[in-house]
Amino acid sequence: MENTSEIFCAGVSEKQYILGGDGRSDKALLHLGRYLALDRSSGADVKLDVQRPHAVLIGGKRGYGKSYTMAVLIEELLMLPDEAKTNLASIVIDTMGIFWTFSRENVVQADSLSDWDLEASGFNAEIYVPAGSEEEYRKRNISVKPMSIPLSQVDAYQWCELFGLDPVSSTGVLIVRVIEALRESSSDFSFEDILDNILEDERSDIVSRSAAENYFRTAMSWGIFAGNGMDISDIVAGGTLSVIDVSTIKNDSVRSAVVGFLARDIYHRRLESRRAHERMLMGEEITEKGIPIVWMFIDEAHQFVPAKGNTLSSDVLLNEWLRQGRQPGLSLVLATQRPSSLHRDVLSQSDVVICHRLTSQDDILALESVKPTYMSENFGDSIKKMGTERGIALVVDDNTESTHVIRIRPRMSWHGGDEQLLHRP
Numbered sequence: 001m002e003n004t005s006e007i008f009c010a011g012v013s014e015k016q017y018i019l020g021g022d023g024r025s026d027k028a029l030l031h032l033g034r035y036l037a038l039d040r041s042s043g044a045d046v047k048l049d050v051q052r053p054h055a056v057l058i059g060g061k062r063g064y065g066k067s068y069t070m071a072v073l074i075e076e077l078l079m080l081p082d083e084a085k086t087n088l089a090s091i092v093i094d095t096m097g098i099f100w101t102f103s104r105e106n107v108v109q110a111d112s113l114s115d116w117d118l119e120a121s122g123f124n125a126e127i128y129v130p131a132g133s134e135e136e137y138r139k140r141n142i143s144v145k146p147m148s149i150p151l152s153q154v155d156a157y158q159w160c161e162l163f164g165l166d167p168v169s170s171t172g173v174l175i176v177r178v179i180e181a182l183r184e185s186s187s188d189f190s191f192e193d194i195l196d197n198i199l200e201d202e203r204s205d206i207v208s209r210s211a212a213e214n215y216f217r218t219a220m221s222w223g224i225f226a227g228n229g230m231d232i233s234d235i236v237a238g239g240t241l242s243v244i245d246v247s248t249i250k251n252d253s254v255r256s257a258v259v260g261f262l263a264r265d266i267y268h269r270r271l272e273s274r275r276a277h278e279r280m281l282m283g284e285e286i287t288e289k290g291i292p293i294v295w296m297f298i299d300e301a302h303q304f305v306p307a308k309g310n311t312l313s314s315d316v317l318l319n320e321w322l323r324q325g326r327q328p329g330l331s332l333v334l335a336t337q338r339p340s341s342l343h344r345d346v347l348s349q350s351d352v353v354i355c356h357r358l359t360s361q362d363d364i365l366a367l368e369s370v371k372p373t374y375m376s377e378n379f380g381d382s383i384k385k386m387g388t389e390r391g392i393a394l395v396v397d398d399n400t401e402s403t404h405v406i407r408i409r410p411r412m413s414w415h416g417g418d419e420q421l422l423h424r425p
């Protein structure tokens with residue numbers, strides 16, 4: 001391994017470029033790809049220092065490498081030396097159902113991999129799907145685990161939002177009364193308990209009771225909420241990758257609810273773990289293990305943190321993960337085809353932007369509006385220079401205040417997001 005004297009941060013050296021930090025620990029570097037020279041040949045290796053948390057935005061028009069680049073980052077996290085990765089968990093929110101292929105080798109790009117001195121290889125990944133969709137995956141011979149959100153985590157106002165109900169309507173008032181009473185009395189109740197309490201509520205009329213009953217029967221059919229839902233520490237384990245496949249959830253509010261609950265739970269558990277770690281450093285004997293540092297990857301991120309309006313995940317992702325995630329050791333990687341449809345704070349708070357080809361003026365303008373002062377060229381011109389090759393990206397790194405055009409390395413595991421061709425030559 002290179003020693004630090006051979007590493008020049010955000011500058012070219014004989015050996016490599018280091019982005020995202022000072023590269024002092026060679027145990028915390030992700031190999032992203034190679035610097036792209038003016039004659040389009042590949043130059044020095046480009047690595048991302050992950051010693052500290054990052055907020056990464058990956059943008060680019062359809063088919064130019066966003067989900068591929070995301071997967072390269074994940075593979076690299078999974079290949080970190082044991083001492084680094086035992087306290088690091090990766091989670092992907094999979095909106096397209098394309099990340100289950102991690103366990104398969106990328107045999108179709110074997111030639112390209114050998115040009116990079118890499119070999120096709122599969123990685124262990126646990127695939128979690130809504131409890132109600134398990135059978136669908138089993139029929140396709142994909143091994144999955146069920147996931148469900150504990151009912152006690154959903155407050156009455158979140159239920160109203162999920163059902164598109166005004167909390168001060170007669171049905172809304174009934175739901176708020178029943179849910180809040182149940183949550184106060186127990187942390188373990190079932191859909192049956194909710195339905196019994198709704199039907200027995202004497203303060204509401206029969207129409208409101210029937211409407212509330214119907215809403216909760218629909219919620220049962222989503223197969224995503226359950227009395228004894230999963231414990232986040234089962235999903236977030238050191239050195240592992242968990243793919244949360246939300247592609248079978250057709251309702252956008254339910255999808256963002258799932259992401260919001262996971263993100264909130266992880267955030268609070270990480271705060272506890274961080275505090276426990278500090279007490280241990282102060283000499284206290286700590287028995288609770290806590291959960292590891294987490295990197296969360298979200299594809300089609302504009303669905304969860306849109307430019308306009310709120311979702312059930314936008315608040316926690318923007319306020320807890322993006323603004324305050326560094327302290328508890330949370331990294332967030334958001335990918336989108338449409339940077340202009342993403343909440344502006346994502347653009348301004350991301351410390352690493354990886355931008356593949358973009359041609360829409362709106363999207364280029366959105367990035368331009370947060371252009372850092374150290375960037376000499378505008379986004380549009382830099383992106384134009386990248387050309388049309390897939391996997392080429394402009395990287396803007398706030399940590400080293402520099403910009404680079406790089407060729408992302410090929411994936412070692414099978415890429416599930418390839419477009420469907422009418423005829424494969």
Ligand SMILES: Nc1ncnc2c1ncn2[C@@H]1O[C@H](COP(=O)(O)OP(=O)(O)OP(=O)(O)O)[C@@H](O)[C@H]1O
Nearest residue numbers: 062063064065066067068390391408409410417418
């Ligand atoms: N770094 C790379 N090296 C080699 N091939 C790549 C690379 N990046 C992307 N590709 C090729 O480009 C194709 C499209 O990439 P990808 O599926 O990541 O696009 P996308 O931007 O996520 O598209 P969409 O928005 O439709 O999800 C891949 O299937 C792969 O063949």
